Amino acid sequence: MTPHIVSTKIYVLVLAALLALTALTVAASFYDLGGGRLHYANAVTALTIAVSKATLVVLYFMHVRYSSHLTWVFVGAGVFWLLVLIGLTLSDVLTRGWLPSPGPWSS
Amino acid sequence: MSTLATARPANYLSVDPGVMSWLLTKDHKRIGILYLVSISVFFLVGAVSAAVIRLSLFTPEGALLHGQAYNKMFSLHGISMIFFFLIPSIPAVLGNFLLPLMIGARDVAFPRLNLLSWYIFVLGGASTLIAATTGGVDTGWTFYTPFSSIYSNTNVTLTAVGVFITGFSSILTGLNFLVTIHKMRAPGLSWSRLPLFVWAHYATSLIMILGTPVVAITLLMVGLERGLGIGLFDPALGGDPILFQHLFWFYSHPAVYIMILPSMGVVSEVIACFSRKRIFGYEFVAGSSLAIAVIGFFVWGHHMFVSGQSVYAGLVFSLLSFLVAIPSGVKVFNWTATLYKGSVAYHAPMLYALGFIGLFTIGGLTGLFLATLGTDVHLTDTYFVVAHFHYIMVGGAITGFMGGLHFWWPKITGWLYPEGWSRAAALLLFVGFNLTFFPQFILGYNGMLRRTYTYPPEFQVLNVMSTAGASILAVGYLIPVIYLLWSLRYGQAAGPNPWGATGLEWTAPSPPPPGNFEKIPVVTEEAYAYSTMETRRA
Ligand SMILES: [Cu+2]
Numbered sequence: 001m002t003p004h005i006v007s008t009k010i011y012v013l014v015l016a017a018l019l020a021l022t023a024l025t026v027a028a029s030f031y032d033l034g035g036g037r038l039h040y041a042n043a044v045t046a047l048t049i050a051v052s053k054a055t056l057v058v059l060y061f062m063h064v065r066y067s068s069h070l071t072w073v074f075v076g077a078g079v080f081w082l083l084v085l086i087g088l089t090l091s092d093v094l095t096r097g098w099l100p101s102p103g104p105w106s107s
Numbered sequence: 108m109s110t111l112a113t114a115r116p117a118n119y120l121s122v123d124p125g126v127m128s129w130l131l132t133k134d135h136k137r138i139g140i141l142y143l144v145s146i147s148v149f150f151l152v153g154a155v156s157a158a159v160i161r162l163s164l165f166t167p168e169g170a171l172l173h174g175q176a177y178n179k180m181f182s183l184h185g186i187s188m189i190f191f192f193l194i195p196s197i198p199a200v201l202g203n204f205l206l207p208l209m210i211g212a213r214d215v216a217f218p219r220l221n222l223l224s225w226y227i228f229v230l231g232g233a234s235t236l237i238a239a240t241t242g243g244v245d246t247g248w249t250f251y252t253p254f255s256s257i258y259s260n261t262n263v264t265l266t267a268v269g270v271f272i273t274g275f276s277s278i279l280t281g282l283n284f285l286v287t288i289h290k291m292r293a294p295g296l297s298w299s300r301l302p303l304f305v306w307a308h309y310a311t312s313l314i315m316i317l318g319t320p321v322v323a324i325t326l327l328m329v330g331l332e333r334g335l336g337i338g339l340f341d342p343a344l345g346g347d348p349i350l351f352q353h354l355f356w357f358y359s360h361p362a363v364y365i366m367i368l369p370s371m372g373v374v375s376e377v378i379a380c381f382s383r384k385r386i387f388g389y390e391f392v393a394g395s396s397l398a399i400a401v402i403g404f405f406v407w408g409h410h411m412f413v414s415g416q417s418v419y420a421g422l423v424f425s426l427l428s429f430l431v432a433i434p435s436g437v438k439v440f441n442w443t444a445t446l447y448k449g450s451v452a453y454h455a456p457m458l459y460a461l462g463f464i465g466l467f468t469i470g471g472l473t474g475l476f477l478a479t480l481g482t483d484v485h486l487t488d489t490y491f492v493v494a495h496f497h498y499i500m501v502g503g504a505i506t507g508f509m510g511g512l513h514f515w516w517p518k519i520t521g522w523l524y525p526e527g528w529s530r531a532a533a534l535l536l537f538v539g540f541n542l543t544f545f546p547q548f549i550l551g552y553n554g555m556l557r558r559t560y561t562y563p564p565e566f567q568v569l570n571v572m573s574t575a576g577a578s579i580l581a582v583g584y585l586i587p588v589i590y591l592l593w594s595l596r597y598g599q600a601a602g603p604n605p606w607g608a609t610g611l612e613w614t615a616p617s618p619p620p621p622g623n624f625e626k627i628p629v630v631t632e633e634a635y636a637y638s639t640m641e642t643r644r645a
Contacts, residue, residue, distance in 0.1 A: 070289065077313075077317065078317065081317045081404065084404055084405065085321065085354075085357050088353075088405065088407075088408065088420070088423070088424075089350070089353045089354075089357075091417070091419070091420045091423055092349070092353065092408065092411075092416045092417045092420035093347075093417075095417040095418075095419040095420060096415075096416075096417040098417065098419060099417075099418060
């Protein structure tokens with residue numbers, strides 16, 4: 001397998017995209033995008049931008065886009081494990097309120 | 108003796124014996140030895156702190172240690188034994204030494220990275236030892252928040268930094284093993300012919316890579332809250348203390364499998380060799396390693412049933428915890444089936460392997476008590492839990508390590524150890540272990556809490572039994588240290604294959620030369636072809 005050579009132009013473009021997305025994150029944080037007291041819409045926006053940036057880094061800076069299927073399998077495993085971590089943790093956080101709190105002891 | 112020693116052909120020990128050549132070595136075998144020496148230091152630290160704990164619990168009011176001194180002692184015991192002995196024990200010592208030999212390679216895929224992993228380990232270990240000797244830490248090995256992040260006034264940060272650093276040595280080892288197993292197998296060595304020790308290390312490496320970064324970042328988050336007051340876990344700062352437990356156990360439950368899977372690999376090799384049979388249901392034993400690695404990541408919430416975690420999450424985690432018992436059961440039954448009609452020889456490695464099967468089964472089944480929501484409420488934070496995980500980690504993981512160390516000692520050093528002494532020590536360890544930890548099941552069931560330096564007087568008899576057992580354990584560990592070191596000087600030369608075992612590592616000389624093999628071997632048969640080996644011999 002010969003290493004794939006990525007042109008400087010692509011690296012510069014990806015870097016520019018990452019910097020632009022960083023600026024966007026900062027800019028978005030100055031607005032209340034709604035979603036109540038916890039600003040859900042702000043969180044969703046920030047996380048969406050962060051995931052896109054991570055994807056760019058993985059695909060181009062880490063060369064995954066030009067790598068073998070085996071590499072893709074391992075990258076996929078990493079993403080899947082992250083989803084397990086978040087998913088099963090949410091199974092606790094999202095269901096904590098389902099049972100009413102028993103309240104204080106009464107005699 | 109010296110004439111014999113010089114008569115040995117050049118090997119990885121004899122070429123270039125200077126200190127610098129050891130410290131700059133890229134030979135996987137020498138790196139394995141470097142790890143063996145360094146983890147022995149931490150085993151000693153962990154063992155001495157355990158001895159102090161057991162001596163202190165001789166009397167109900169605490170014979171030696173009170174309050175925070177006791178808390179620091181059990182924290183030191185847990186941290187050094189888990190992060191600095193058990194996690195690296197088999198993978199970094201025997202795995203490093205044997206994986207390339209077993210797959211017919213000259214070294215691991217990234218020899219420099221391998222050496223780097225050892226230096227990282229030493230750096231992390233040094234930080235933790237400095238933290239321990241300059242005041243210590245009192246959080247236990249679990250670092251629960253918000254105690255660790257806000258309230259403890261001991262050396263939490265430096266200890267956490269040490270564990271954080273050491274995590275990277277584990278990640279590098281796992282990465283190295285995965286690439287080595289994928290890319291460097293000898294011609295003919297297909298996946299279905301791999302020794303089960305290699306399969307076990309493949310599964311272990313997956314856990315190291317997928318789990319360790321999470322615990323490293325979690326400890327970093329504790330540092331951020333402690334140092335900068337960033338609210339992550341402390342409710343007063345808007346954090347969630349249970350979030351810490353989720354992140355911590357996401358790694359630390361699978362970490363139990365980092366400790367036990369390599370031992371299971373050792374047991375598979377030893378059982379096949381000393382039964383002179385192929386492993387019963389090879390595919391299932393190999394597959395169950397992968398199943399344990401994967402399902403092991405779905406069960407962590409069983410540590411949190413009484414933490415304030417939602418009951419619904421508890422139900423899911425309880426069910427999933429029962430599922431992970433299935434692949435473990437598959438292994439135990441398949442080893443037993445391998446013994447059936449085998450011609451069994453009771454050498455020391457085999458005694459350890461048989462001990463493993465029994466002790467691991469007790470540890471595993473009592474784990475099911477704790478995975479059951481109702482019984483766990485009664486047993487949480489009692490000595491029942493302590494007994495359970497020591498059956499897994501000492502009865503399982505360390506027994507496997509001892510078995511493996513004995514099985515491959517002739518390969519590693521080129522010398523044989525004394526048969527009689529080795530069998531006696533194995534039996535002594537088995538007796539001492541059960542006397543130490545079985546009483547703790549009863550103590551815990553009757554309500555004795557863990558991590559306390561005093562206990563009600565009616566628990567004293569069982570505590571004295573446990574302390575007596577620990578002193579037998581101490582002798583049991585000391586004897587092998589003595590005769591193994593003795594064998595380096597006075598042992599008989601081992602020859603390439605003293606057990607008549609299958610496997611490529613036994614085709615290389617003992618100890619192997621720097622490049623392992625004169626010519627890269629070609630594999631033409633399955634692993635554990637003991638029946639064809641016997642016919643060839645006859
Ligand atoms: Cu667990």
